[in-house]
Amino acid sequence: MEWTDMIHYQQQMQKIMRSLLPVRKSALTVSECELLAHLYLQPDQNTPVLLSQGTGMKKEAVSRCLKALYEKNCICKQRKATDERSYQLFITEIGLTELKKGYESILQPFYDLWRSSGKDFEMFMYYADKLAAHIEKGKANIHEDEIL
Numbered sequence: 817m818e819w820t821d822m823i824h825y826q827q828q829m830q831k832i833m834r835s836l837l838p839v840r841k842s843a844l845t846v847s848e849c850e851l852l853a854h855l856y857l858q859p860d861q862n863t864p865v866l867l868s869q870g871t872g873m874k875k876e877a878v879s880r881c882l883k884a885l886y887e888k889n890c891i892c893k894q895r896k897a898t899d900e901r902s903y904q905l906f907i908t909e910i911g912l913t914e915l916k917k918g919y920e921s922i923l924q925p926f927y928d929l930w931r932s933s934g935k936d937f938e939m940f941m942y943y944a945d946k947l948a949a950h951i952e953k954g955k956a957n958i959h960e961d962e963i964l
Contacts, residue, residue, distance in 0.1 A: 836929065838924070839924060841921070842918040842921045844890070844914050846918075848918070849915060849918040849922055851871065851878065852907055852912075852914070852915040854870050854871060855906065855911075856912065858870065859906070859907075862904045862906065863903070863904060863905065888910070889908060889911070891905050891907055891908060894906065
């Protein structure tokens with residue numbers, strides 16, 4: 817594929833991603849909602865390291881989001897009995913309420929695009945899912961110093 821084609825596709829992806837940004841503001845950021853959703857959907861994956869691995873977010877970003885979620889009373893921490901240095905995270909009732917509000921805001925553009933484009937959107941999401949799986953599979957094989 818020519819580099820000019822790749823630039824065109826990159827610009828198209830940017831256009832799509834901008835159109836999927838939430839219209840309404842939420843008390844939570846998109847990243848905070850993502851972490852809360854992981855805690856809600858996968859309660860056994862409730863340590864900062866597992867959240868980082870599960871979301872693909874850097875550990876530093878996870879730490880910042882968790883600090884903000886803790887300050888907003890959306891999560892609570894509980895020390896592990898087996899290791900006093902580590903802790904488990906749990907979503908609170910406030911967190912669940914904010915998660916619902918946040919995702920209503922975040923998902924609205926997705927539903928709007930789906931309603932307007934139907935099967936094209938469904939196919940796009942199908943292939944986005946496949947590409948994400950390739951990215952996850954390839955992370956173990958990527959070296960930081962490699963370029964193109």
